[in-house]
Amino acid sequence: MKKTLLLIAIFCITISFAQTHRFFYDLTIRKPTDTATINMVLDIDKDKSKFYDEEFLKVDSINKSSNQKMQTNSESNQLLIRKTNTSENQQFLTHTYDYFVVRSNDKMNWKLEKEIKKIENITLQKASTNFGGRKWIAWFDSKIPFQEGPYKFNGLSGLVYEVYDSENIFHYALTKNKNLPKTYDTTDFLETHYGKKPIPISLKQYQKVKLDYYNNIVEVLHEFAKKGGTIASEHDLSSPEEIEKKRKTLQQSIKKYYLPIEKDKAIPYPND
Template sequence: MILDITPKEVKFYGRDLAITDSLNKKFGMNSSYTDMTGQVVKRKINSFDNENFINIKNGYYSFRTTDKMNWTIADETKKVENYTLQKATTKFGGRSWTAWFSKDIPFNEGPFKLRGLPGLIFELSDTGKNFMYTLVKSKELPEIYSTSDFLESNFGNKAIPINEKQKHKLIMEFYNDPFAFERNNFSKSNNDLKININGKEIHNVDELNTQTKSMQEVIRKYNNPVEIDKAMHYPIY
């Protein structure tokens, strides 16, 4: 992941998004990449108001949230290379978090939406160790790198603003029928069609229904977002 801090904005996004965009610009390619982390956000500097970006049903969407958090700063410190890190804790998104930040780097930012400490967060993890972030590299760029092709839009698909209710509806529609496009093709061709899904050849609607149930199992299994208090509650059919 990349924490991108500019004088006016802060952005957090997957490194593969930036790599794909860079290769496209350098070699005139037209590649795309879908970030499924659910952690692509943008906000104004010194703000807790986030614009979130998400891929759902082959579409690209954005929705806004306000994510304030209250930190408890401890006296405990430790040394990492030449930096003195101080411990802080907070509750956010249904999880308890421990952060180690450095006052030596005066950015009150950190991974994803976790920010507001008097220094840059170097290490961050929740108590269950579901999510662990460690600062591995810091680099000052000579100019602001444009993210317009992969964050505000996803390689040609401009983000469509939606609200929480619309987001919930889109996610549930995908869960209920993740292969709706393929199903529609089957109905048009009266089943005289072969479709490849994840390397498996599908010949009829019954086989497609089996794949649908398998996909639903995968979706439920990996239903572990950073903000666990906003996790979807998927039905089992």
């Protein structure tokens, strides 16, 4: 955090000379099975804010410097573009070979708290909100003139340094920042998925896509195998009984590892 504060101080001096203001966050997700930390990036341009996995930057740098065509996928499933100073989000979602975009308006109703905390010469103020079926706590700096933050968290009178839910399942923490003299082009991996344009889709339509996949998981894998893919299976899937056994195993695995950040938009997988 100390390094972050030094960088932020430099940022305040050089803000007027940059076209893309880039902030790096650690996203820690505490699942029932394990804990994972994903490095994320928030780019703030003149008209838009973009949030995505840092791994995309690494691959994009290799592609641009060596004319390669490497690809990667999002580990966070939190790929977003938002109009600056609005709550109008475009969220990009991958599913098998498809790339979708879901639009939403996610206004945050923040409650400013009296509590503050100081880290060296930086004063952070506390705020709270209920969003996506979870209660969230944020710490922000009103001296950084951006009403932005990680994922969909924006609307405070300054940059969000840290935000986490009351159960501390999702935890975002600012780690560093840099200013870029030119607007960074994310076309290859965000606005498109390496050339594949996103299909506009509603939340209900996306939920149906995921439910259809869940209900027909065995058939989907069979189609994958027909196209040359390899499936590791300990079951003989020649009988209806074995097919259903495999289906149940795969469905249980899908639900086990599914942890939606927004509970009210969760895919309604059956409880059986």
